[in-house]
Amino acid sequence: MSVSTPPNPPTTAEARHRLGVALRPRRTRTQAMVGALFVVLGFALATQVRTTAADDGLSTAREEDLVRILDDLGERNDRLAGEIRDLEDVRDELLTGTDQSATAIEEARARAAALGILAGTVPAVGPGVVVTVRDPQGQVDAAALLDAVQELRDAGAEAIQIGSVRVVAQTALLDDDPGSVVVDGRRLEAPYTITAIGDPRTLASALRIPGGVVESLRNVGGDAVVAERDEVEVTAVRPAEDPRYSSPAASR
Amino acid sequence: MIAVLGLVLGILLGVVLEPDVPVWLQPYLPIAVVAALDAVFGALRATLEGIFDDRVFVISFLANVLVAALIVFLGDQLGVGAQLSTGVVVVLAVRIFSNAAAIRRSLFGA
Structure with missing residues (x-):
């Protein structure tokens, strides 16, 4: 502890001499007290340093x-x-x-x-009927075939093919020379094979109904054989056409 | 001489014994050590100026430590313990610096 500053600061020689005197061991009671205090100080110093180095900062x-x-x-x-x-x-x-x-x-x-x-853009397979229309006298025209197609549609046919042409909503049948029709621009000759996928029993009975397609064809001199099958294939496809003018309206 | 011996002995004891600081003492020990260091530097300065007195040193040493601990204790009770600890350390550090400067001037004349 500093005491009041002396009027004259000591010279260097004086200070060094005094330090030398102080370092000389003396045996007085206060000297022992001073020594004890320094022991305590050193002990506390070492302990504190060790504690600070060891702890995680939380314990103190x-x-x-x-x-x-x-x-x-x-x-x-x-x-x-x-x-x-x-x-x-x-x-x-x-x-x-x-x-x-x-x-x-x-x-x-x-x-x-x-x-x-x-x-009609993909092939289809399933139960259905195969109708073979013979026309030995060239009397079966496009209208008669269209009647058959309509009858099949009414009876629930899901996919229909005449010869090698897929029948879709836009399909057109035109008369050509006797014994042949033009379906969607392709000329088909008798006998015509109509393949339709749907419930075979319903389709067949729709065609065979009295006054129906089969009877009408016989009346004009043709003939139709209806075969019910567990599995028929509609292999003809029609290329998908992108609509030129219409686009889908936003759904509700 | 006895001071240097005592200090070395104390440090050796602390290192060898590795005592655990009791929890109640933990906030006060570092402050007390700094206060004691202040007393030591003051004593060294007084020695060089030829006005050192054993009795004054012992009393100032103990008083320094007690006052520092008391201030920290009071600060803890008032809820400003951290700030007061910092303040005490700053004041003691300033005193140590000024004492060290006086010692330097006495010993080396610069």
Whole structure:
């Protein structure tokens, strides 16, 4: 502890001499006291240095600091918990979203296949009938064949093919030379083979109904044989045409 | 001489014994050590100026340590312990610096 400054600062020689005197061991009671104090100081110094080096900073922290640290940790914990919740929500959304789009794609595929059969752009297979129309006298005209097609449509035929031509909504049948018709620009000659997919029994009975297609053909000198099959193939396809003028209206 | 011996002995004891600081003492020990260091530097300066007194040193040493600990204790009770600890350390450090400057001037004349 500094005491009041002396009027004259000591010279260097004086100071060094005094230091030498002080370093000389003396045996007085106060000297022993001073020594004891220095032992305590050294002990405390070493202990404190060791404690500071060893501890993690928490054991010596004050109560208020600890409370603040605890608050910080709690806040951080809350924030991270919120982040976990958000990420879990996103994950769930993505999972269900994937499921939904997979279902949507599946539905779209099924729908495209159904529409393709209706539009005649894809081959079709299934139970149905094969009608063979013979025309030995050249009296079966396009109108008679159209009647047969209409009758099959009415009876629920889903895909129809005449010869090698797929019959769709726009199909046109024209008269040509006797014994032949032009279907969608392609010339077909008798006998004509009409393949239709649908319930075989319904289709056959629709054709054979009294006053129906088969009887009318016989009346004009032709003949029609209806064969019910468990599986017939409509292999002819019609290229899909992109509409030039119309576009889909926005669905409701 | 006895001071240097005592200091070395104390440090050796602390290193060898590796005592655990009791929890109630933990906030006060570093402050007390700094206060004691201040007393030591003051004593060294007084020695060089020829006005050192054993009795004054012992009393100032103990008083320094007690006052420093008391201030920190009071600060803890008032809820400003951290700030007061910093203040005490700053004041003691300033005193140590000025004492060290006086010692330097005495010993080396510069």
